[in-house]
Amino acid sequence: xxxxxxxxxxxxxxxxxxxxxxxxxxxxxxxxxxxxxxxxxxxxxxxxxxxxxxxxxxxxxxxxxxxxxxxxxxxxxxxxxxxxxxxxxxxxxxxxxxxxxxxxxxxxxxxx
Amino acid sequence: xxxxxxxxxxxxxxxxxxxxxxxxxxxxxxxxxxxxxxxxxxxxxxxxxxxxxxxxxxxxxxxxxxxxxxxxxxxxxxxxxxxxxxxxxxxxxxxxxxxxxxxxxxxxxxxx
Numbered sequence: 001x002x003x004x005x006x007x008x009x010x011x012x013x014x015x016x017x018x019x020x021x022x023x024x025x026x027x028x029x030x031x032x033x034x035x036x037x038x039x040x041x042x043x044x045x046x047x048x049x050x051x052x053x054x055x056x057x058x059x060x061x062x063x064x065x066x067x068x069x070x071x072x073x074x075x076x077x078x079x080x081x082x083x084x085x086x087x088x089x090x091x092x093x094x095x096x097x098x099x100x101x102x103x104x105x106x107x108x109x110x111x112x
Numbered sequence: 113x114x115x116x117x118x119x120x121x122x123x124x125x126x127x128x129x130x131x132x133x134x135x136x137x138x139x140x141x142x143x144x145x146x147x148x149x150x151x152x153x154x155x156x157x158x159x160x161x162x163x164x165x166x167x168x169x170x171x172x173x174x175x176x177x178x179x180x181x182x183x184x185x186x187x188x189x190x191x192x193x194x195x196x197x198x199x200x201x202x203x204x205x206x207x208x209x210x211x212x213x214x215x216x217x218x219x220x221x222x223x224x
Contacts, residue, residue: 041217045211048210091155091156093156
């Protein structure tokens with residue numbers, strides 16, 4: 001059973017470009033979470049999704065950031081018009097219903 | 113709101129030394145508590161968890177006991193190895209909210 005998969009592992013963007021981060025949850029997991037880890041800091045919750053629904057986006061910045069988890073395919077975290085402050089590691093986690101979350105390897109975004 | 117406070121690092125130990133990483137939390141009610149480990153360049157791995165007061169989570173020689181009276185979940189290991197070098201995160205989930213609240217992480221380095 002493959003773990004949580006994220007791609008790309010590393011992403012470089014210039015200021016003003018768009019970044020798309022993908023997350024495929026573990027088989028059988030219907031809950032997906034996105035977290036951001038800024039340099040030298042812990043992880044901060046961004047958004048919690050189930051298939052086709054955003055359940056809790058209380059940690060998402062109000063502008064430029066969006067997330068989806070379509071009926072088919074991976075979950076996508078989209079950052080429009082990236083700025084240098086968006087440089088961070090973005091981690092996706094998944095869980096089967098209300099249980100411990102399993103994390104992917106992360107996408108390290110660098111904004112030049 | 114919920115919060116997790118971890119012992120500040122970095123922590124450097126010799127192989128076979130005893131390890132304690134302190135973790136205290138603030139939350140209403142009865143959160144579930146977790147320890148995650150992050151090896152360099154990787155995502156977080158669940159190390160152990162406890163879901164109610166006085167529960168002891170254990171895995172790979174690591175242990176932590178859920179102490180409601182002191183709101184603590186300290187991580188311990190009797191004899192560390194070089195391979196235990198990593199960043200350790202304490203975290204909680206409270207009630208119906210599914211997002212993990214993380215501490216800032218503690219960097220552990222074990223020297224041979």
